[in-house]
Amino acid sequence: MKKIKKPVWIAILVVCIAVVIGGAIFLINYFKPPVEDSLSRDDFTEAVSETEATEAPTAAPTVAETAKPTEKPLSTYGQKLSDPPEDWSTLSFDELMKKNSDIYAWLYVPNTNVDYPVCQSSDGNDDFYLDHNIYRQYQFSGTIYSQTLNKRDFTDPVTVLYGHNMLNGSMFASLHNFEDKDFFKKNNTMFVYTKDKLLTYLIYSAYTYDDRHILYSFNMDNEEALKRYQESTLDPHTYEGQVREGVTLDKDSKILTLSTCSNGGGNTRYLVQGVLVDVKQRNAQ
Numbered sequence: 001m002k003k004i005k006k007p008v009w010i011a012i013l014v015v016c017i018a019v020v021i022g023g024a025i026f027l028i029n030y031f032k033p034p035v036e037d038s039l040s041r042d043d044f045t046e047a048v049s050e051t052e053a054t055e056a057p058t059a060a061p062t063v064a065e066t067a068k069p070t071e072k073p074l075s076t077y078g079q080k081l082s083d084p085p086e087d088w089s090t091l092s093f094d095e096l097m098k099k100n101s102d103i104y105a106w107l108y109v110p111n112t113n114v115d116y117p118v119c120q121s122s123d124g125n126d127d128f129y130l131d132h133n134i135y136r137q138y139q140f141s142g143t144i145y146s147q148t149l150n151k152r153d154f155t156d157p158v159t160v161l162y163g164h165n166m167l168n169g170s171m172f173a174s175l176h177n178f179e180d181k182d183f184f185k186k187n188n189t190m191f192v193y194t195k196d197k198l199l200t201y202l203i204y205s206a207y208t209y210d211d212r213h214i215l216y217s218f219n220m221d222n223e224e225a226l227k228r229y230q231e232s233t234l235d236p237h238t239y240e241g242q243v244r245e246g247v248t249l250d251k252d253s254k255i256l257t258l259s260t261c262s263n264g265g266g267n268t269r270y271l272v273q274g275v276l277v278d279v280k281q282r283n284a285q
Helices: 006-031 041-055 093-099 173-179 181-186 223-234
Strands: 103-108 115-119 158-162 189-193 197-210 255-261 268-281
Touching: 093 103, 173 181, 173 197, 173 255, 173 268, 189 255, 189 268, 197 223
Parallel strands: 158 255
Antiparallel strands: 103 115, 103 189, 189 197, 197 268, 255 268
C-alpha cells in the first residue's frame, strides 16, 4: 500500500478538525436560545408603569376605562375566541422602538411559544431578519418578520410573517402543534398588537404547502386571483391539513399567514392562517 505523504496527512487532519469545529459552532448557534427569549411583553408594560409613576404620578390613566378587555362573543363564524391578553392595552411601542425602530408589531399565539416582536427591515434587505435578532445582531434563529411587499398596518388582503422552525422550540417551531387535530380544534385565536390596535384573528387553516413565494405567486390586487388563493387556503388538498368548518372568505377578508419550515422536505413550508375578526383600539404608546 502506498504511504500517504506527511504533508497530505496533516492537511487531511486540519480539514477534519475544521469540519468538527464548524459543526460544533453550527449546533451551538442552532440550539442556543435566541436573545429575544428574554424579551417579554411584561418588560414593556412594566416600563410604562414605571414612567407613569416617576414622571407623571397625577396624570390621567393611559387607557380609558371604557377600553378594558371584555369577553369575546361568538364571532360571525360561530366560534368562541380566546380572550385578549391582560396586557393588551398597555404594551408600549415607544419602549419597543427604542430597541429597534424596525419593530412594528407583536405577535401572540396562545398555547404556543409564539410571543414575539415583529420586524420589517427599513434598509431594503427584505430577508435581513432571517438571521438577525431584534438588536440587528447576527443570530441564526433570526426574528419574526415580514417583507416590504406587505404594509405594516395589516390591511393587505394577505400578510405573511416568517419565522424559523427551531429545534429548541423557539420562534415558529411550536406552530407545528396545529398539525394535531385536537390542538387545532381547541386553539383558534391569535393576536397582533400594533401601536394603536389589537387585532384578533380566527385561525381557520393549517397545512403543509410548497415553497413558492405566496405574495409573488398570486396577484392579491386582482379579485379573481385573490379568490382562487382564498379557496386554496380553505381546501389545501393535503392529507395533513386542518381546516375549520364554517369559515368563509370574501374580497374584504384580511388573512394573516404564519410561515415556517415543515418537518419534512426542504421544498415545503408549514402555514398557519387566520382571518381578521376583531379590532380593538389601543391608547398606550
